[in-house]
Amino acid sequence: MPPAVTLMQTEPAEFAPLLRMSGISKSFPGVKALESVDFAVGAGEIHAFLGENGAGKSTLLKILSGAQAPDTGTISLDGKATVFATPQDAQRAGIVTIYQEFTLAPDMSIAENVFVGRELGSRFFVNHGLMEEETRKISRRIGLDREPSTRVRDLAVAEQQMVEIARALSMKSRIIVMDEPTSALSRSEVEKLFTIVRGLKAEGISTIFVTHRLEEVFEICDRYTVLRDGRNAGAGRVPETSIEGIIRMMVGRDVGLLAHRQGSFTQSEVALEVKGLNRKRKATDASAIELHDVSFKVHKGEILGLAGLVGAGRTESARAIFGADPLDSGEVIVGGTPARIASPSDAIAQGIGLVPEDRKQQALFLGLAIRTNLSMAAHDHISGWGPFISAARETALVEDYRRKLNIRMTSGEQLVGNLSGGNQQKVVLARWLALRPNVLIVDEPTRGIDVGAKVEVHNLLIEMAREGIAVIVISSELPEVLSLADRIVTMREGRVTGNVPGPGATQEQLMTLMTMSAPKAA
Amino acid sequence: MSTTGSPAKATDTSFDAFGFIARFAPLIFLLVLMAVFAIVEPRFLSSINLFNVMRQVSITGLLAIGMTFVILTAGIDLSVGSLLAFAGLVAAAVAKGGMQDRFTVGDDAVGYGWQLAALAAIAVGLAGGYIQGFAITRFKVPPFVVTLGGMSVFRGAALLFAAGGPISGFDKAFTWWGQGKIGPVPVPVIIFLVAAIVAHIVLRYTRFGRRVYAVGGNPEAARLSGLNVTGIICSVYVIMGFFAGLGAFVLAARLNSAEAVAGTGYELTVIASVVIGGTSLFGGAGTIFGTVVGSLLIGVLLNGLVLMNVSSYIQQIIIGVIIVLAVAFDTFAKSRRKRG
Numbered sequence: 001m002p003p004a005v006t007l008m009q010t011e012p013a014e015f016a017p018l019l020r021m022s023g024i025s026k027s028f029p030g031v032k033a034l035e036s037v038d039f040a041v042g043a044g045e046i047h048a049f050l051g052e053n054g055a056g057k058s059t060l061l062k063i064l065s066g067a068q069a070p071d072t073g074t075i076s077l078d079g080k081a082t083v084f085a086t087p088q089d090a091q092r093a094g095i096v097t098i099y100q101e102f103t104l105a106p107d108m109s110i111a112e113n114v115f116v117g118r119e120l121g122s123r124f125f126v127n128h129g130l131m132e133e134e135t136r137k138i139s140r141r142i143g144l145d146r147e148p149s150t151r152v153r154d155l156a157v158a159e160q161q162m163v164e165i166a167r168a169l170s171m172k173s174r175i176i177v178m179d180e181p182t183s184a185l186s187r188s189e190v191e192k193l194f195t196i197v198r199g200l201k202a203e204g205i206s207t208i209f210v211t212h213r214l215e216e217v218f219e220i221c222d223r224y225t226v227l228r229d230g231r232n233a234g235a236g237r238v239p240e241t242s243i244e245g246i247i248r249m250m251v252g253r254d255v256g257l258l259a260h261r262q263g264s265f266t267q268s269e270v271a272l273e274v275k276g277l278n279r280k281r282k283a284t285d286a287s288a289i290e291l292h293d294v295s296f297k298v299h300k301g302e303i304l305g306l307a308g309l310v311g312a313g314r315t316e317s318a319r320a321i322f323g324a325d326p327l328d329s330g331e332v333i334v335g336g337t338p339a340r341i342a343s344p345s346d347a348i349a350q351g352i353g354l355v356p357e358d359r360k361q362q363a364l365f366l367g368l369a370i371r372t373n374l375s376m377a378a379h380d381h382i383s384g385w386g387p388f389i390s391a392a393r394e395t396a397l398v399e400d401y402r403r404k405l406n407i408r409m410t411s412g413e414q415l416v417g418n419l420s421g422g423n424q425q426k427v428v429l430a431r432w433l434a435l436r437p438n439v440l441i442v443d444e445p446t447r448g449i450d451v452g453a454k455v456e457v458h459n460l461l462i463e464m465a466r467e468g469i470a471v472i473v474i475s476s477e478l479p480e481v482l483s484l485a486d487r488i489v490t491m492r493e494g495r496v497t498g499n500v501p502g503p504g505a506t507q508e509q510l511m512t513l514m515t516m517s518a519p520k521a522a
Numbered sequence: 523m524s525t526t527g528s529p530a531k532a533t534d535t536s537f538d539a540f541g542f543i544a545r546f547a548p549l550i551f552l553l554v555l556m557a558v559f560a561i562v563e564p565r566f567l568s569s570i571n572l573f574n575v576m577r578q579v580s581i582t583g584l585l586a587i588g589m590t591f592v593i594l595t596a597g598i599d600l601s602v603g604s605l606l607a608f609a610g611l612v613a614a615a616v617a618k619g620g621m622q623d624r625f626t627v628g629d630d631a632v633g634y635g636w637q638l639a640a641l642a643a644i645a646v647g648l649a650g651g652y653i654q655g656f657a658i659t660r661f662k663v664p665p666f667v668v669t670l671g672g673m674s675v676f677r678g679a680a681l682l683f684a685a686g687g688p689i690s691g692f693d694k695a696f697t698w699w700g701q702g703k704i705g706p707v708p709v710p711v712i713i714f715l716v717a718a719i720v721a722h723i724v725l726r727y728t729r730f731g732r733r734v735y736a737v738g739g740n741p742e743a744a745r746l747s748g749l750n751v752t753g754i755i756c757s758v759y760v761i762m763g764f765f766a767g768l769g770a771f772v773l774a775a776r777l778n779s780a781e782a783v784a785g786t787g788y789e790l791t792v793i794a795s796v797v798i799g800g801t802s803l804f805g806g807a808g809t810i811f812g813t814v815v816g817s818l819l820i821g822v823l824l825n826g827l828v829l830m831n832v833s834s835y836i837q838q839i840i841i842g843v844i845i846v847l848a849v850a851f852d853t854f855a856k857s858r859r860k861r862g
């Protein structure tokens with residue numbers, strides 16, 4: 001159990017940091033990811049760990065958790081020097097990491113996931129009853145309201161994250177490391193997570209918290225550390241700084257928070273219209289979300305925001321339009337003519353692109369080069385003679401988007417799996433931009449992207465709209481939708497609940513539309 | 523490097539020695555093995571013996587090229603040996619002018635000539651591959667099961683077709699494809715190397731090749747990128763069938779005979795060649811260069827063991843152990859790379 005900490009509110013980390021990492025350096029072939037980085041966390045402290053995409057945050061945390069070895073540098077816990085050769089070492093010392101990408105086994109139960117590798121019971125037999133009992137105790141502590149025998153596959157993302165937290169707590173951790181825990185959560189889920197983290201703090205457990213949503217830092221964190229290009233760029237107490245100050249440390253210059261669309265859109269031709277999309281839940285896939293009579297239009301050059309809570313059916317609508325999931329009924333009309341879209345390749349042939357919400361599962365080929373990943377949907381634009389791909393055109397394409405999106409990479413030959421999370425997202429975006437679609441649907445386009453890059457992505461979407469492309473933006477961040485969209489469609493439980501002009505709309509108005517009952521179809 | 527922002531700093535100091543060794547491990551192992559055999563058994567390095575090794579390798583090597591496509595999509599084809607036997611018999615029958623005339627010999631044979639024989643072998647291979655590819659993609663039966671079935675079906679078909687005996691004795695023009703030489707180089711070796719170069723170019727530089735890697739790397743992402751995933755998977759089995767047919771023709775030409783038990787156990791050698799060459803059984807990673815090296819490695823190993831009078835039973839054991847070691851090494855190298 002952690003030592004009792006009584007005076008943490010006043011000055012937690014200045015005097016006796018629980019954890020101190022000093023002079024940490026780490027190189028990968030061709031990249032210096034960390035250069036002599038110092039990092040200290042006090043007991044019972046919520047510590048924001050910040051930096052641009054590729055700054056080296058995940059790398060430092062992997063070193064802390066024993067998943068990677070540093071080239072140089074030392075780690076001390078409670079003032080005693082330690083070495084974490086394996087994740088087990090770190091866990092035994094009370095440091096548990098929840099990675100940017102979850103590591104749960106989807107077909108095992110909550111209890112089995114919580115105790116995986118440390119099953120309770122006798123030497124040979126697992127005591128399921130005991131494990132479920134223990135899991136239930138921990139779940140209650142963090143407000144996870146699910147039977148411990150539930151399969152993880154059937155949980156929402158936020159609940160899966162709570163399972164990760166439950167696992168961390170079951171290990172009697174003193175420091176819980178969370179790499180971008182909020183990027184996949186809706187606002188209300190974030191609030192729930194913060195309640196849990198505050199509870200942990202009251203128990204004296206420290207949290208290291210990586211996020212690209214800087215408002216969250218001021219909401220919950222005590223101290224912060226900022227990295228820039230693998231070096232320390234600043235650290236201190238959160239109340240003594242500001243968002244602008246942190247951004248300056250992160251990027252080394254001033255950046256606006258959100259790009260603003262200047263109401264430049266004037267009604268023109270309808271690029272895409274969907275009418276009465278319906279999908280019933282199949283017995284084989286009980287967790288699927290139903291669609292009821294989803295209809296909306298988007299014009300050429302318009303940015304349409306799709307707002308709703310998790311499970312509202314935004315992603316499902318997008319996937320149905322794109323031909324990724326089958327529909328029971330409904331019409332998709334592209335440029336005035338009804339289109340038959342049975343597969344993503346049909347959709348692409350109609351000029352529709354979709355940036356899916358889960359880059360790792362649905363978009364990236366982690367074992368392939370950036371070049372290959374980036375050009376995958378645009379082979380028609382880079383073809384050379386006969387069946388060949390023109391290397392010159394492909395290189396030019398990659399170079400073009402590397403510059404436009406400021407993708408941080410060593411070369412096009414680098415494996416996409418070795419990029420930082422945010423830079424991976426940029427590669428996915430580039431793939432769809434390279435296709436030059438007429439209608440582009442982007443599902444959570446800025447998930448895991450840093451502040452600077454976020455503005456770049458927003459500007460890019462605005463630029464695309466200006467060129468006459470119809471853009472549909474799905475986002476859980478209302479400010480993002482509000483700042484970009486010409487028109488906003490709200491959804492709830494698979495139904496459209498509102499369709500309002502973007503300029504002039506407010507967060508409160510949208511929240512009401514997103515949470516109120518839909519006018520039932522007659 | 524970019525002019526705006528601050529890209530990751532490139533350093534020349536950190537040469538990734540481990541990555542280098544992991545990447546060229548099969549080649550290094552091949553050279554070491556050759557050196558050892560050369561010292562222990564001087565006959566090994568004679569040019570006759572070396573070309574002999576290459577010629578022996580060329581048939582399974584051809585199959586291994588096809589198998590590389592299949593394994594790149596995370597598939598497997600166990601039916602190669604059986605399909606090869608069946609295709610070889612059909613080709614032989616065509617060369618002989620039909621089953622009635624199958625006992626005429628050599629240049630007296632009345633048959634349809636090697637051109638039609640080769641076409642027949644390849645047609646049988648393509649058809650066999652297509653049927654299996656269709657079953658895999660259309661009925662969603664795992665490749666392991668479909669081709670395990672195919673292994674039995676094609677072997678049965680071969681036995682039925684041969685009606686109990688081999689078909690032997692072709693004209694010179696036919697056997698040239700297996701026994702002839704261009705300069706000092708055996709014809710099968712040339713066929714193998716040309717096929718390897720073409721396959722390398724297809725995988726490396728064409729849209730199709732890209733898509734094969736993509737489908738193996740992440741099928742869902744491939745589908746959402748607009749790729750015709752089922753079409754690509756089906757086509758790799760057709761390609762495998764093509765190489766089984768081509769291999770059947772060359773083998774019949776080399777042995778001047780086709781028989782129903784030809785190619786027994788080839789699936790092991792072929793899959794081993796591909797895997798030892800570094801192609802991942804999980805799909806999405808691998809090269810034709812690796813497969814060629816893997817094929818040579820197995821060929822050299824077997825040849826050296828024969829020269830050293832090691833029994834064929836022990837050879838089997840050694841090959842089996844090496845496959846497991848190769849996969850274990852690959853997995854180890856990957857986790858090493860991840861840990862950095």
Ligand SMILES: Nc1ncnc2c1ncn2[C@@H]1O[C@H](COP(=O)(O)OP(=O)(O)OP(=O)(O)O)[C@@H](O)[C@H]1O
Nearest residue numbers: 028033053054055056057058059418419420421422
């Ligand atoms: N295994 C690896 N091989 C090569 N380069 C790597 C590897 N892992 C990380 N890198 C590189 O190290 C740098 C730091 O990456 P890291 O993942 O730590 O960034 P990050 O700060 O977590 O970014 P993000 O906010 O986008 O998640 C990047 O340039 C990345 O490409």
Ligand SMILES: [Mg+2]
Nearest residue numbers: 058100420421
């Ligand atoms: Mg990261």
